[in-house]
Amino acid sequence: MSMSVGERDDNEPMMDMNTTPLIDVMLVLLIMFIITIPVQTHAVKIDLPVPTDSQSNVDPEKNKVMIDRAGTITWNGTPVDLAQLAQYLEQTKALPVEPELQVQPDPYARYIVVDNVMAVIKRSGVGKLGFVGNEQYARVF
Template sequence: MSAAVREDGNDEPMMEVNMTPLIDVMLVLLIMFIITIPVQTHAVKIDLPVPNDAPTNVDPEKNKIMIDPAGTITWNGTPVDLAQLTQYLEQTKTLPVEPELQVQPDPYARYIVVDRVMAVIKRSGVGKLGFVGNEQYARAF
């Protein structure tokens, strides 16, 4: 084991601890913790349909759900609650050709209302889903 000797002529060993290795170890531990922390996300996962190359019989009827800033949910222009929305979605699944469901939330609509509507749509198992009016969000913020 060796000790550092001062250059000022004093033969006593230095009693200071070299901090460089300690700092290096702390930085490595910090990087390891950053890498191992899982990313926290809050999202509603929706299984989107897989595109099919086969020609399909497209129904011209499109159902539209709109959400305004006051939290009112409308189905093709008629105000509905979440229970009625569930019933309407179940009725569309019984049709021979499922119509496309278009969702258009207002840019200033509350997130919790949109989240609840999206959860109802996911639980219903809708196969054709589209978001319309996305260009309005460019000017909203």
């Protein structure tokens, strides 16, 4: 809507420019530019672990073999038998850098079980072997 201000005859042609089509064209162009601008994303690059198909209990840094007083052998907290222990030790040998193997027998564990575990470890050819928890033997004997 417009309002006429000032003196003007009705027969005289209107000298003002009609800006409605110009504004419509400008709005359409503005919307077209907004649509064609790519969405700006802020990404942070992180290295996620790669999932593997096999459920392996082999840690690439260190692994722990424990023998409790009942004779149960555990590999990183998971009970295993001697055959599984041998498989896990072979998997550690296949890694590019051999992880450290820590052996922690219970002071009251049977000698024969500890001896069998040590025989499996020796046959596997582990290079980095250490006994942990030796302080638990201080007050046993």
